[in-house]
Amino acid sequence: MSFEYDLLVIGAGSGGVRAARMAATYGAKVAVVEEDRVGGTCVIRGCVPKKLFVYASRFADMFEIAPSFGWTVESSFDWPTLVANKDKEIARLEAAYVAAVEKPGGTLLRDRAVLTGPNSARLVSSGREITARYILVATGGHPHIPDIPGKELGITSNEAFELKQLPHSILIEGGGYIAVEFATVFAGLGVPTTLVYRGDKVLRGFDDDLRTGLEAGLQERGVKLIYETTIRALEAKGSDVVARFSDEVDAPFGAVMFATGRRANTRGIGLEAAGVELNPDGSIKVDRYSKTNVDSIYAVGDVTGRSQLTPIAVREGWYVAETLFNDNPQWVDHSQIGTAVFAEPEVATIGLTEEEAATHGDIDVYLARFRPMINTLSTKSTRTMMKLITAADGGKVLGLHILGKDAAEMVQVAAVAIGMGATKADFDRAIAMHPTAGEELVTFKGPTHRYRNGAKV
Template sequence: MAKYDYDLFVIGAGSGGVRAARLAAMSGARVAVAEEHRVGGTCVIRGCVPKKFMVYASEFSHHFKTAKSYGWSIEGAKFDWAYFLEEKDKEIARLSGIYVRNLQNAGAELAHGKARLTDAHTIEIDKAGTKTADKILIATGGRPWMPKNLPGAEFAISSNEAFHLTELPKRIVIAGGGYIAVEFAGIFNGLGVDVTLVHRGPNVLRGFDDDVRSHLTEEMEKRGVKVMLGAQHAAIDKTAGGLTSRFSDGHEVESDVVMFCLGREPYVEGLGLEAAGVKLTDKGAVAVDEYSKTNVANIWAVGDVTDRINLTPVAIREGQAFAETVFYDRPMAFDHETVASAVFSQPPIGSVGLSEADARKQCGKVDIYLARLKPMKYAFGGDERSLLKLVVDCATEKVVGCHVVGPDAPEMIQMAAIAIKMGVTKTQWDATCAVHPTLAEELVTMREKYVPLGLGQVA
């Protein structure tokens, strides 16, 4: 008789947990997964996927303007928020169902309910009783961080609620400067909402290249987003006309909705990690080693709950590496270096490798290649500009950073990431023949080093 009910118990059915559970079950292991919400996790249910649908919906208003410059006559176009929500929810339900079927087809059991550890091998699941497992994987992801002591904070929503607003607001204040904030600023602006983006820092997208940050802010403002920097909420007042946001710099803005996008935190509350002896980092994430193993010999963790790189593909690769290591005897640690990312702002961003500032710290002397140009798509109208930037380590001639802001930037960066991950040099990069006419060709035709104004460049 088996000592435990399962060989592996996974807490959390998001992208990382599902990948790990499926691979482990396919090895012949007895696997169960517990999920307290819907199967699919943040990405499928309340993150990347529905947000991308919202981006697509919101981009049409910009496309209509561009279409007119090409001779199209578009009259009477209007957006139906209720219809969009219905279609979006249908697709999310379909995708969630696929996740469920994939788990079942692999032979894994699924329990609906919140799971908590009572010791290192025992799991208590709401409405499903108590189970034991030889090995346990924590994959509960993260959740939006909301301020707790701000007067009127209870009137604000997070990104979770933004996907289910019963009505499209006329005015919205979005607090935050990260990728979720700028993405939703573009979404609501494109859908015709009056958008104010307020951020306490000197510019949006902390951690990205400074030229990318300033360029995106300019482009968002061109499209009508009002950006307030160096300010943050002091209070939110509910009024007869909606909500009044009072800011630290003395300004006040009235809106129908206030949305906080102030970062996310690992979801560890109520998991019983203390009872199992699992240690957390200073920031409240599950502490793990390079193989995603915690300080407890039979417990691992992957994805956003570990707060390493909080991206869905990273969670999937961490989950796969865990299964390969533990159930296939093929030790594998995911390499978190040089991971590409996309921001579905408007215009979008693709970025991989080091920013200019980080490269100067790590490499010393660097060469910069930078181009700002109007995309061919807007040749007949509009003043949108794209930015392309390469960062090159002078000592090795390797391209250590590539940053693009403009149409299809996320699609471009995937291919650039392969070359940079392999250690491509600028000479090899330049030897690649351009694909014409495309925005991407500018990446392999930049030959002159960029010198900032004041250091020899002529304006």
């Protein structure tokens, strides 16, 4: 059977574009269908604009300590300027993503694709039917909005990037990446910020010392934290939004933002017609090579419900192209993934938490907390935390957790060594670069505490 394309990619986000570019490079005839902007969540309304907003919010911290270094600073902030400059950068990146598809010979189709079978899809606007030897679903995800009365009065991270003006106050529901990052942004830009979360501490699943340190940092930044509570309903009152909490307390806010997780974009794209199986949460079920139960259909990125991180989607997309068009079967190891939370203070981590590592045998835990040098001339009390977890007696590094300035940069570099199986002795052989925060990682003299036979000693 002949096909119009070798590969049809549905979704022009990071994973889909990388797969298309690599497949085209290997000589495949490729088409990418995208109904919205090219670049996906990360570029258009995720990682990139979020990090730019975080940068903006951190200037307030520098202005705060500037007098201790002899500077007198008069400052003012203009939200529309930030949004406009962000939009210019996103437009530039979007053009680069378009070029990444088209330059190696791929075709970009601005439409919505709906699968009609294991090797075909219909373009909704044009009505055109497309056939392909392989189909890659890379449709990403969307913010989840709780089904409560007045939910339409709330915003998500999508709308937060496009606000015409800063609200006079904001309530954010959630305790994950998006919630704490936007709490950092709004509080840093001078907006009274409240975070409400159903759990008892932010960043569920992270190491407890990271969670505790970030909690303290958010509170120092002025963020009000309300735990073990949810929003039951929203109601408009003048220009405000009144939130009714699960404890029956009502409070008005200038805006309410839902940061309550994300769901896979699998509805209405014809997966049922193609016979593709889904996971219980609605994401696409795939094997380690990103192949669905249908031999001709693959899926990568957030739509699979695996690790919802852009670099993972990129690597998955690349490896699908390697597997299908370069005779080089590859799969992504999801067991050793570093991640960063661009809150204030910044959080970065790779490997096992202390609690997890303690179930794997005898371990040593090295822990340091200190005031970063940039704060020592001021009254600012925010502290940096570094934790190294190893197998007992100077064994293999099992986990690294950092809270503080440039945490992500340090963990990114250390991830190379950890991925190679580095031991505590390997870290010890490195000569410290002084004065830096990172030198703490190679100067730990002895464990802060140990676990032997599952017990902390």
